[in-house]
Amino acid sequence: MSAAESTTGGTTGGTADVTAESTAGGTTHSTTAPPRPTARPPGFGLLRTGRRASFLLHRRAALVALALTAATAAVCVAYLCLGESFIAPADAVKALLHTQYGIGQPTPNDLVVGTLRLPRMTLGLLVGAAFGIAGALIQTVARNPLASPDIIGVTQGASAVTVGAMTYGVTAFAVLPYLSVAGGLAAAALVYVFAWRGGLQATRFVLIGIGFAVALRSITQLFLTKGDYLVAQQAKVWMTGSLNGRGWDEAIPLGWALLFLLPAVLWAARAQRTVSMDDDTATALGVRLGRVRLGLATLGIVLAAMATGAAGPVDFVALLAPQIARRMTRTAQIPLLCSALTGAFIVVAADLLARKLFAPIELPVGVLTAAVGAPYLIYLLLTSGGRGRSGRNGGTTA
Amino acid sequence: MTAPTTGRLAARELTLAYEDRTVVDGLDLVIPDGEVTVIVGPNACGKSTLLRALGRLLKPRGGAVLLDGTDLARIPTKKIAQTVGLLPQTPVAPDAITVADLVSRGRQPHQHWWQQWSAEDERAVGDAMERTDVTALADRLVDELSGGQRQRVWIAMALAQETGLLLLDEPTTYLDIAHQVEVLDLIRQLNHERGRTVVAVLHDLNQAARYADHLIAMKAGRVVARGRPSEVVTAELVREVFGLESVVVPDPVTGSPLVVPGAPWQAERAVGESADASADVSVTAERG
Numbered sequence: 001m002s003a004a005e006s007t008t009g010g011t012t013g014g015t016a017d018v019t020a021e022s023t024a025g026g027t028t029h030s031t032t033a034p035p036r037p038t039a040r041p042p043g044f045g046l047l048r049t050g051r052r053a054s055f056l057l058h059r060r061a062a063l064v065a066l067a068l069t070a071a072t073a074a075v076c077v078a079y080l081c082l083g084e085s086f087i088a089p090a091d092a093v094k095a096l097l098h099t100q101y102g103i104g105q106p107t108p109n110d111l112v113v114g115t116l117r118l119p120r121m122t123l124g125l126l127v128g129a130a131f132g133i134a135g136a137l138i139q140t141v142a143r144n145p146l147a148s149p150d151i152i153g154v155t156q157g158a159s160a161v162t163v164g165a166m167t168y169g170v171t172a173f174a175v176l177p178y179l180s181v182a183g184g185l186a187a188a189a190l191v192y193v194f195a196w197r198g199g200l201q202a203t204r205f206v207l208i209g210i211g212f213a214v215a216l217r218s219i220t221q222l223f224l225t226k227g228d229y230l231v232a233q234q235a236k237v238w239m240t241g242s243l244n245g246r247g248w249d250e251a252i253p254l255g256w257a258l259l260f261l262l263p264a265v266l267w268a269a270r271a272q273r274t275v276s277m278d279d280d281t282a283t284a285l286g287v288r289l290g291r292v293r294l295g296l297a298t299l300g301i302v303l304a305a306m307a308t309g310a311a312g313p314v315d316f317v318a319l320l321a322p323q324i325a326r327r328m329t330r331t332a333q334i335p336l337l338c339s340a341l342t343g344a345f346i347v348v349a350a351d352l353l354a355r356k357l358f359a360p361i362e363l364p365v366g367v368l369t370a371a372v373g374a375p376y377l378i379y380l381l382l383t384s385g386g387r388g389r390s391g392r393n394g395g396t397t398a
Numbered sequence: 399m400t401a402p403t404t405g406r407l408a409a410r411e412l413t414l415a416y417e418d419r420t421v422v423d424g425l426d427l428v429i430p431d432g433e434v435t436v437i438v439g440p441n442a443c444g445k446s447t448l449l450r451a452l453g454r455l456l457k458p459r460g461g462a463v464l465l466d467g468t469d470l471a472r473i474p475t476k477k478i479a480q481t482v483g484l485l486p487q488t489p490v491a492p493d494a495i496t497v498a499d500l501v502s503r504g505r506q507p508h509q510h511w512w513q514q515w516s517a518e519d520e521r522a523v524g525d526a527m528e529r530t531d532v533t534a535l536a537d538r539l540v541d542e543l544s545g546g547q548r549q550r551v552w553i554a555m556a557l558a559q560e561t562g563l564l565l566l567d568e569p570t571t572y573l574d575i576a577h578q579v580e581v582l583d584l585i586r587q588l589n590h591e592r593g594r595t596v597v598a599v600l601h602d603l604n605q606a607a608r609y610a611d612h613l614i615a616m617k618a619g620r621v622v623a624r625g626r627p628s629e630v631v632t633a634e635l636v637r638e639v640f641g642l643e644s645v646v647v648p649d650p651v652t653g654s655p656l657v658v659p660g661a662p663w664q665a666e667r668a669v670g671e672s673a674d675a676s677a678d679v680s681v682t683a684e685r686g
Binding site for chain 2: 038039040041042043044046052053054055056267270273274276277278280281283284285286287288330331332333
């Protein structure tokens with residue numbers, strides 16, 4: 001290549017390739033595809049800030065994040081409006097502004113919107129986001145799309161400790177969430193320690209997690225049969241995961257914790273990239289695998305334990321949200337932001353259904369999360385063909 | 399036997415073991431700079447284990463691997479990755495990753511969270527894809543490729559790392575003969591044009607003899623012979639290392655030693671005609 005050619009290539013590269021690629025983005029690539037203007041991974045846009053800083057941004061993931069935000073906002077509005085009494089969106093907004101920010105006049109809907117629905121919805125958003133990220137991180141570390149907090153013992157640890165505490169007379173709602181967080185963390189830590197053998201092997205991690213989960217589940221059952229009938233029933237509700245009767249008391253600490261963990265989540269979003277290869281390749285590329293995995297797993301476990309502490313083990317969110325998000329974005333990694341948004345959407349939508357479906361009887365949200373997420377995941381699995389599937393074989397043939 | 403005494407990468411009293419099975423015991427080795435070193439030996443002789451240790455994938459039980467005189471264990475792994483590249487035997491790609499994305503992962507040791515794509519990355523990835531002839535596949539999914547294409551993509555990833563030292567564990571597996579030759583030529587070209595030091599484990603003794611500047615023959619964790627292929631590869635060595643009777647003749651194209659195994663098994667060996675034929679071969683074998 002001559003000097004002239006290389007300079008033109010270098011100067012036009014910055015602007016021209018963006019449009020060229022975005023038009024070719026979704027199409028299938030035939031043999032007559034024009035020569036690539038850049039060696040940059042396809043589907044990524046380049047953000048330059050300052051002289052040296054540069055960030056790769058997955059275009060489709062960014063669009064999906066925007067769409068998910070819009071969808072979640074829409075379901076939130078519906079959540080505030082629908083219920084035993086219908087409140088028009090405009091009135092709901094008025095009540096929201098008055099109760100939260102003191103803007104405008106008191107309205108007759110203040111109690112329903114501001115005190116009953118809003119705190120519960122906020123908790124749903126936070127719990128969903130936390131489970132979404134936790135599931136994404138645990139699936140990344142375990143290299144298994146079926147891994148989730150209930151596979152590696154977080155949920156069962158939280159259940160065992162919480163139900164145990166209930167059985168022995170601890171019923172204070174100020175204490176129970178902290179106990180279940182502690183239980184989840186302790187169980188996951190034990191799994192991690194037992195799975196560690198000079199390094200963390202993904203299969204071992206999952207298998208030992210399953211073992212612990214089974215053992216802890218029987219301990220929980222033991223407590224349930226041992227304890228009082230009423231306590232057992234209360235415990236059952238907790239174990240299904242419910243937002244009923246919960247609100248700011250749970251949402252505020254969880255919100256602060258998520259904010260506090262945000263830098264760690266940002267780190268994880270980048271670090272995730274590095275652990276998706278096999279161990280040898282990742283090490284050869286200069287990744288400190290042990291540390292990165294420990295960091296990712298710890299973050300995922302902490303998030304899952306906190307979400308479980310706030311709302312009980314809301315089933316399937318951590319399992320479904322990352323897989324749905326990934327199939328929508330078609331990225332090589334599980335996208336963290338989109339997982340969080342998907343999780344938040346699923347929980348709020350499921351809780352809306354849980355309140356509305358058999359009103360006035362309320363179902364625990366955990367019963368419906370799977371009903372909301374699973375059909376969509378199945379649809380994606382059926383329609384997405386070779387994109388985003390796991391495993392090396394199968395899928396589309398060229 | 400010409401064993402080099404200085405080189406950037408060296409092993410000193412290296413002992414390697416899995417669990418309680420010692421594979422390599424007290425090995426001293428220097429990788430000659432700017433040359434293509436090929437390690438050969440029978441299955442389970444410890445050649446891949448040695449390569450893994452040279453690339454810090456396996457922690458030595460005793461002794462050390464030295465990079466520029468410093469124990470690898472004392473150098474941050476990202477720093478090593480800027481100098482030593484390694485392609486494992488069976489690398490696994492993330493699901494649903496595109497070719498260009500995978501090749502660009504090779505730039506990881508040169509990147510930071512605030513510097514995810516520099517002009518240098520662009521050049522290195524483009525260059526690596528061009529050299530391995532995968533540019534046309536850039537937008538394809540790695541999962542959809544054939545074994546040969548996939549292997550070239552992995553090699554492109556290792557090239558994009560742009561390290562002075564490149565370790566390759568059986569880079570020609572899964573490739574047909576044309577692609578094998580292509581990959582080996584590429585290795586040689588990198589070595590000649592850019593002065594890269596290459597260490598490769600190869601299964602095929604003849605390919606090793608053709609492409610190596612420096613050959614290391616291993617058996618049961620020991621180095622049996624090392625030096626220029628023309629000096630090292632003999633019928634005696636093949637017998638000692640592989641337990642195979644063979645004839646070593648000059649390669650008609652390159653003049654490097656060519657190992658021709660003894661006569662294949664024949665059912666009618668005892669019958670008159672074919673007995674003559676096998677007698678012919680044994681005569682040739684004796685001459686060799």
